[in-house]
Amino acid sequence: MAVAWKNKRYMTISVVIPFYNESISIKKTLLCLDGQELQPDEVIFVNSGSTDNTVEIIDTHISNMNKNNYQIIYCGEMSPSSSINKGIDSASSDLIAYVDCGLDIPSNWLKESLSVMKNGDCDIVSIQINTKGETLIDQSFISQTYGINSLTTCLPGSIIKKDVIEKLGRFITKSRASYDVDFINKIVKNNYKRRINKSTTLKYFGINYSDNFFSASKKVYSYSLNAWNAEGDFKPYTYLTLFLISLTLIIFNLGFYFLSSYIFLRGYLAPYMKSKNIPLFQRPLLILTIPLAGFIIDISRLAGYIKSYSIYGK
Numbered sequence: 001m002a003v004a005w006k007n008k009r010y011m012t013i014s015v016v017i018p019f020y021n022e023s024i025s026i027k028k029t030l031l032c033l034d035g036q037e038l039q040p041d042e043v044i045f046v047n048s049g050s051t052d053n054t055v056e057i058i059d060t061h062i063s064n065m066n067k068n069n070y071q072i073i074y075c076g077e078m079s080p081s082s083s084i085n086k087g088i089d090s091a092s093s094d095l096i097a098y099v100d101c102g103l104d105i106p107s108n109w110l111k112e113s114l115s116v117m118k119n120g121d122c123d124i125v126s127i128q129i130n131t132k133g134e135t136l137i138d139q140s141f142i143s144q145t146y147g148i149n150s151l152t153t154c155l156p157g158s159i160i161k162k163d164v165i166e167k168l169g170r171f172i173t174k175s176r177a178s179y180d181v182d183f184i185n186k187i188v189k190n191n192y193k194r195r196i197n198k199s200t201t202l203k204y205f206g207i208n209y210s211d212n213f214f215s216a217s218k219k220v221y222s223y224s225l226n227a228w229n230a231e232g233d234f235k236p237y238t239y240l241t242l243f244l245i246s247l248t249l250i251i252f253n254l255g256f257y258f259l260s261s262y263i264f265l266r267g268y269l270a271p272y273m274k275s276k277n278i279p280l281f282q283r284p285l286l287i288l289t290i291p292l293a294g295f296i297i298d299i300s301r302l303a304g305y306i307k308s309y310s311i312y313g314k
Contacts, residue, residue, distance in 0.1 A: 224304025
């Protein structure tokens with residue numbers, strides 16, 4: 001469905017969705033797309049090397065619902081950022097709407113975001129994600145990252161003018177994370193306008209971050225591998241600096257003070273400030289698991305940064 005623009009042009013929308021083994025959540029994603037008040041002109045599913053039956057589920061949906069504007073492109077085993085780039089390359093519309101699987105997408109997503117772009121005369125419209133966490137461990141990691149019961153502006157769910165992407169270049173490749181930080185920093189640096197659609201909020205289906213410590217550690221590690229390549233992402237430098245400071249304190253027998261400060265600041269103060277409400281009364285064990293989650297995140301990030309430094313020489 002073409003949408004009238006104020007300069008009498010017609011602005012078309014391509015939705016790009018990368019996926020890898022999403023058989024559990026893909027049906028819900030398809031229903032969310034079917035329920036959009038404003039239907040996209042095309043939906044491009046980018047297969048990043050799935051080995052489950054996600055492709056079959058999408059194909060069946062396309063056939064049963066006669067979705068001629070839906071297509072699957074196969075890209076082999078690729079990172080999310082590289083897969084999104086492939087989807088952008090295949091898109092024929094004026095606007096790129098990128099979203100991930102596993103997210104509950106409100107029916108007014110495209111309609112309201114396009115309205116914000118039109119009325120705000122901007123180049124990118126992003127929305128917010130509401131993070132709550134499901135299990136004890138999930139809430140522990142959410143409190144240390146996005147914050148429990150918090151709203152965080154994110155790149156998934158954004159609508160971006162394709163010509164802006166052409167001018168800025170594609171997302172950094174071979175990255176599971178940090179490509180969003182890199183792209184948004186390029187938006188700011190080049191004086192493009194970004195607005196937030198506050199009437200639409202994304203939520204996760206089920207687990208928000210991770211339901212066990214091991215998978216969370218692997219996730220953080222893999223997300224950290226390309227951070228050095230992200231423009232404006234200073235976390236690798238911050239982590240390495242703090243690591244050197246901690247070693248210095250330990251050498252000078254000040255390890256106790258460092259450990260006490262770390263547990264207080266990282267274990268409790270940081271998640272408290274990020275979260276709107278931490279349900280300690282419902283889950284008192286969070287007092288123990290939240291600091292542990294923070295420690296796992298820090299160790300895994302540091303390992304990822306050091307590994308990527310050895311790869312990229314940065």
